[in-house]
Amino acid sequence: MNYSKIKSVLAxxxxxSTLLISCNxxxxxxxxxxxxVETTVEKTxxxxxxxxxxxxxxxxxxDKMQYDLSEIDVYxxxxxxxxxxxxxxxxxxxxGHNFVLLKKGTDLDKFEAEAAKAQKDGYIPADxxxxxxxxxxxxxxxxDTITFQAPEKGTYDFLxxxxxxxxxxxxxxxxx
Ligand SMILES: [Cu+2]
Numbered sequence: 001m002n003y004s005k006i007k008s009v010l011a012x013x014x015x016x017s018t019l020l021i022s023c024n025x026x027x028x029x030x031x032x033x034x035x036x037v038e039t040t041v042e043k044t045x046x047x048x049x050x051x052x053x054x055x056x057x058x059x060x061x062x063d064k065m066q067y068d069l070s071e072i073d074v075y076x077x078x079x080x081x082x083x084x085x086x087x088x089x090x091x092x093x094x095x096g097h098n099f100v101l102l103k104k105g106t107d108l109d110k111f112e113a114e115a116a117k118a119q120k121d122g123y124i125p126a127d128x129x130x131x132x133x134x135x136x137x138x139x140x141x142x143x144d145t146i147t148f149q150a151p152e153k154g155t156y157d158f159l160x161x162x163x164x165x166x167x168x169x170x171x172x173x174x175x176x
Contacts, residue, residue: 054079061097063088070171074150083145084135092139096162100134101173115161123161150175
């Protein structure tokens, strides 16, 4: 066994690896020094929701007779673009949904009773004097988008006027 030969081979290996490391280091440092200094200036404009002319609202209704929002906040004078999605699969005849925004002081029970008579009109009663805005009645997988002006500041009721739904499908529409 030639111990000294092995020793010299090991020594050579050690030297070459040191050389490699130092070589790499030089390369690295030169890359770093050559690289231009990048300064990223992020221009994120945070728009106050109260100052937007238009506000987009998405309201979903499902097969369990539920809306996903119990409160909707908008600001006085805004143009409201409201999209109602029916995220279920049941047909309009058995699980139809709409969104009806009512004027202040509307008696919800009375309104519902009148709406129930208006099946052919998507449960929108003939007398629409208490309605500020409404979507059409939709079934599973359908959507409807409406655009209207937010009324004066205050709290309003919204509901689904399909018979029997408003006990669960209703909420507050707050105009700030
Ligand atoms: Cu409904």
